[in-house]
Each structure stands twice: as C-alpha cells, then as structure tokens.
Amino acid sequence: MRVVLAGGGTAGHIEPALALADALRQHDPSIGITCLGTERGLETRLVPARGYELELVPAVPLPRSLTPQLLAVPGRLAGAISAAAGILDRVQADVLVGFGGYVATPGYLAARRRGIPIVVHEANPRPGLANRLGARLTEHVFTGHPDASLPNAEYIGIPLRRDIAKMDRLSLGDKARSYFGLESDRPTLLVFGGSQGARSINEAALEAAPYLRRAGIQVLHVIGPKNTVEVEPPPGDPQYVILPYVDRMDYAYAAADFALCRGGAMSCAELTAVGLPAAFIPLPHGNGEQRLNAEPIVRGGGGIMIDNAQLSARWIVETVLPILNDPERVMRMSEAASRMGRGDADVALARKVLEIASR
Template structure:
C-alpha cells in the first residue's frame, strides 16, 4: 500500500497529516507513506523530523480576489500539477489524502488526472479553497468540526499526536514541571500563540509578569520561534520561563493548570483531548474561524474567550490569576473541556483511508 499525504504550510495542516501517518504505520508497518509539501512551509522541518519521506512541489498561492496576479496562476498551477503527478507516479500511489494548504490543490488535480482515490480532511469550520475544490472531486470527505460546510462530509475530529492524547496529564505533572524548571506546587499558566507565536499575547503576558509573580503564579511562556523579547522578567520566584519553541507540547500541557492561547483548530482539539481549560484569544483578522473553533468549548464551560483588543495585563490579573487559585473551579473546567475532546480521529481516518484504497 502506498499512501500520499498532502498538507503543508502551517502546523494546522501538517500535524493532522503526520498523526494519520503514525496511525497508518501502527496498523501496518509496511505501508509506504510520502508527504507532499512546498519549500516555504513548516513541513520542511516537521516531516523529516518525524521520519517520513517529503517530496516538494512548487507553491501556488491562489489570490482570493481578481487581481493581476490571477493571470499567472494557470501556468504556475499546471507546473505544480505536473510535479505532483510525477511524484504520484514515482511512488505508485494507491490513495491521496489532502489536508489543505498550497500543496493540496495541485495534489487533488494530479490524483484526479491519474484516477487515484482522493480523501479530504478539513480541520476548520470554514474550509479553505483547496479543500472546497477537493471535496468536489471525491465522495470521501471528513471534518474536524461538526458545522463545516462541505457536501457529504462526516465529522470524525482532528487526527492528533498519540504523544499528546495518550498521556496522563495529572500523573506527569511533577515530572513535566521539573523538565521546564518549574516548581511542583505552584499554580501554573501556560502561554503560547500557536506554532509561530502571537505578539499581542506575548506582550500582555510579559507585561503582567511582575503582577503574576506577586500573585504566586508561575508561567511557562512559549513566545514562538520568530519572536523576540525586548526585556525578560528578572530571575525570581515564582518562575517565569520563556522558550522560543517547545517540541514536547505533551509535557507543556502536563505542566499547566490553565492556558492562554490562540484558538486554532489544532490547539482547541489538543486541549480538549487532554482536558486542559484555556483562555482563548481568537485571531483578530482572517475569516473568523478561530472564534468558531473555541465557541463550543466556551459554551460547554471548558474555557473562556477574550477578544484580542481586550487582552491586557489587567484582564489577566482580574480573570486568570484568581481562577488559577481556585482549583475546584479549574477542575470543573477540566472535565468540561475533556467532554468536548476527541482522541480517536487518527485511527478512524486511517481505517477509512485503507478501506477506500482497498476498493
């Protein structure tokens, strides 16, 4: 069996593809897996690091409005489709699974050209252009959100890393806090802004650092690999640990009592899968999908939501600091978050893919 996975650009496209790859290999270690990507996305680092073959095709960004750039798209897209077709032929693909992003459009069209079965997975409530196209080329469409508007789609959740969903957050807590240089008995706030970080979240949390420390709250703050900090909080207790990037997000989750973060689809899926409540700060621009991601969790009592413009050090101290000192309330929110989580989407999608390919 040869499976080709197409999803690149952001971790939100790549991580579900890699989780599916892991699940496929768990079912059958002999399955051949090739990931398609472009040279401008995180896949150039994440895919090889997980031990999977990565083949690159030219990136073809599609403008969302009629502009002069649109005239260059057909020629560039034809080249990307030819490149994707060549890779499908070379590996002898039995099925193509697309997760969206720049690489998915030429991959879907190449698979259609060769008569290879297509499977589409859309993580977000508002599908991107690539997956809207892919869904027109196949009957096999799966989503991570029940309200995603794709015809004939079946909601199965988002494939997640087993390293995250299989951990026992509470039994790992002391070990995880020690791993990051944190104390075992302090209320702990985890701050991050997705795979690239978020400046507004970084600024609000750092500005609140002295007050958080005075309130007895320790912080693990992942600022993002491309972000810098003008002035770090001085050493002291409780700890305020700043890291550019964390490869072991399972340990970061296990160390935390509460999270301050964006509400990307992957973030929401992982936090609910491990039962970790969060204060979600939806991205203030884009199509509004981050608000839709977090809304059901907040309505169920598994988190809070604050507008990006309203996130200030004062808000953090007024809302989050008291919550961190209320373990009973946090425990109720943990249970509510856990009830919203899905842990089995990787295995469910893997079995569907193998069934479709076998036909």
C-alpha cells in the same frame, strides 16, 4: 499499499497528516507513506524529523475565495500539478489524502488526473479554497469540526499525535514541570500563540508577569521562534520561564493548569484531548475561524474567550488570575474541556483511508 499525504505550510495542516501517518504505520508498518510539501512550509523541518519521506512541489499561493486573482496562476499551477502527478506515478500511489494548504490543490488535481482515490480532511469550520476544491472531486470528505461547511462531509475530529491524544496530564505533571524547571506545587499558566507565536499575547502576559508572580503563579511562556523579548521578567520565585519554541508540547500541556492562547484548530483539539482549560484570544485577521473553533469549548464550560483588541495585562490579572487561584473551578473547567475532546480521530481516519484505498 502506498499513501500520499498532501498538507503543508503550517502546523495546522502538517500535524494532522503526520498523526494519520503514524496511525497507518501502527496498523501496518509496511505501508509506504510519502508527504507532499513545498520548500516554504514547516513541513521541510517537521516531516523529516518524524521519519517520513518528503517530496517537494512548487508553491502556488491561491486566494481564499474564488476571485479574479485566480486568473494569474494557471501556468504555475499546471507546473505544480505535473510535478505532483510525477510523484504519484513514481511511488505508485493507491490513495491521496489532503489536509489543505498550498500543496493540496496540485495534489488533488494530479490525483484526479491519474484516477487515484482522493480523501479530504478539513480541520476548520470554514474551509479554505484547496479543500473546497478537493471536496468537489471526491465523496470521501471528513472534518475536524462538527459545523464545517463542506458537502457530504463526515465529522471525525482532528488526528492528533499519540503522545498528546493518549496523555494522562495529571500523572505526567510533576515530570513535565521538572523538565521545564518549574516547581511541582504551584499553579501554572501556559502562554503560547500557536506555532509562530502572537505578539499581543506575549506583550500582555509579560506586562502581567509581576502581578502573577506576587500571586504565586508560575508561568511557562512560549513566545514563538521569530519573536524576541525586549525586557524579560527578572529571575525570581515563582518562575517565569520564556522559551522560543517547545518540541514537547505534551510536556507543556502536562505542566500547566490553565492556558492563554489563540484559537487555532490544532490548539483547540489538543487542549480538549488533554483536558486543559484555556482563555482563547482568537486571531483578529482572516475569516474568523479561530473564534468558531473556540466557541464550542467556551459554551461547554472548558474555556473563556476575549477579543484580541480587549486583551491586556489588567484583563489577565482580573479574569485569569482568579481562575488559577480557584482549584475547584480549574477542575470543573478541565472536566468540561475533556468532554469536548476526541482522541481517536487518527485511528478512525486511518481505517477510512485503508478502506477507500483497498476498494
């Protein structure tokens, strides 16, 4: 069997695709897997690092809605569709699974041209244009959010890496803290802003650093690969560890008692899968999907939320610090977050894909 996965640009599109690839290979190591991507996206680094074949097609950015701007792209889109169709022919694809992003649109249209079954997975409650188009071309549509607005969609959750989906956060805690140079017996705050970081979160956390340290809180702060820090907290006890990027997010989750982060679909899915409560600061731009991602977790008691404009060091000290200093509350929030998690979406989606392809 030959499966082609189309999802690129950001980790939110790529990681679910790679989690599905892992689940397919776990089921049958002989399954051929090819990932479609563009030279602009993170897939150029993430896909080869996970051992999968990557084929590139031209990037054709599309607006998030049906606007006159679409009239400017037919020529470039036609070239991308032809490139994707050539890849489908060369690998003799049995099914195409799309996760959104620039590469999904030509992938869907090429598969439709070749009569290859299409599977769509949408992680967010508000689908982008690529997956809205893909959902019109197939009856096989699956979502990572129960309220996603796609016709005939089945809620299945977001495929996650096995090392996160099946992680025992508590038993891995000591090893994870040692990995980052943290002490084993201090309350620990994890700060991150998605795969690229978030300046407003970075600035507020760094300003709050002296107060967190005086309260006995140690911090693991992932600032993002393109961000810099003008003034780092001085060395001291407790630790305030700053890293540009973390490849072992399973260790980062295991090291922490609480997180301060954005509300991306992957972040929400991973935090609930491992049972890590969080303070969510949704991205203030876009279509508001990050707020929608985090709202069910907050309603269920597994997190709190604040608007980006209201985030400050004072809010962290007055709101997050008391939670970290209350182990019983942290435990209740952790249990609530766990109840929201789905750690089997990769296997469930793999079974669906195999069934559809075998027909």
